[in-house]
Amino acid sequence: MSTLLFWNCTGARKREAALYLKEMVREQDVCFVGLLETKMTCIGRREVDYLIGNDWDFYHIPAVGLSGGMLVICNRKIVLFVVKVTSSQVILGDLLIPSMGLWKIATVYGSRCCKEREDLWRKLEKGLKEHYPSIIGGDFNCVLNKEEKRGGKRFVFSEGLREMNQFMTNSDFHDVRSIGPRYTWCNNKEGASRIWERLDRCLVNSIVLQKIPSAMTRHLARVASDHSPIAFKLDEKIQVKRKNIKFEDTWRSYPAARSIVYHSWKKNDFGDHSEIL
Known part of the structure; x- marks a missing residue:
């Protein structure tokens, strides 16, 4: 179990949210969850047990009124998470995975106000200076380009977007x-x-890209919320796609075909016989 899950659940007390969360944890092999917009001013052990089970430690940022709130949950049997920096927009800490070492993980719920997001960038810059693999996941409330938006007002390269890129x-x-x-x-x-x-994404530093060259974020189905959960596997493996080899008999009618095959066959290559072929 080495998958991180980030989800703006728009209310953690919903029965549908709890059912879907348990299903995702089981199917995606999740060890760490960052829930956003929990809409809960307080949460106790009994509520976490109902939401995900009794093997999970948690840290909660209360909602203000009927909006906001963040909840980080990790499976204590698999990982250890130590909170280092918190605010209404971020919970940042050290995630220790016995077989993979220490990772810096930040769960983000960016403010809709780009001016307030300036404080988020400052906290992340300060908290992620150390030379560790680092991942920032969550709802940034910001799109990076016009391809990430459809419908509504025309996309504008705003000050908030420039600050995120910076x-x-x-x-x-x-x-x-x-x-x-x-x-x-x-x-x-x-x-x-x-x-x-x-609006939801994972950002990683270069150390993560060196460890996981095939790094990707999985956008899961939207259930019980208007946001898709996003999953990030820390042990993503590179999968080599094997293609069927086809030979068209008509190729033999071209004089150049024999020369192409001859010179290709003489090349030195490595791997198993099918890969060389």
Whole structure:
């Protein structure tokens, strides 16, 4: 179990949210969960047990009124998470995985106000200076380009977007490729009023990319929330796609074909026989 899961659940007390969370933990081999917009001012052991089970430690940032709130949960049988920096927008800490060492993990719930997000970038820059593999995941409430938005007002390269790009450049963080639905949030309105955006993502530093060259974020199905959960596997393996080898008989009619095959066959290559072929 070495998958990180980040999810804006828009209310952690919903029965559907608890059922879906347990299903994702089981199917994705999750050891760490960052829940956003819990809408809970307080949470106790009994509520966490109901939400995910009794093997999980937790740390909670209370909601303000009927909005916000963050909850980080980790499986104590597999990992240890030590909280280092907190605010209404981030919970940052050290995640110790016995077989993989120490990782810096930040769960983010970015403010919709780009001015307030300035404090988020400052805290992340300060808290992620150490030379460790670092991952920032969650709902940034910001899209990086026009391809990450469909519907609604025209995309504008705003001051908030420039600040996010500047943070990523200055602190060596990179957006990784994703699989699954292109957009992670929908306002669930009908017709021309419907808006889709990619608000949720994982950012990783260069050390992570060296450890996991095939790093990717999985956008899971939107259930019990208007946001897709996003999953990031720390032990992602590079999968070599094997292609069928086809030979068209008509190729023999071309004089150049014999020369191409002859020179290709003489090349030195490595791997098993099928890969060499």
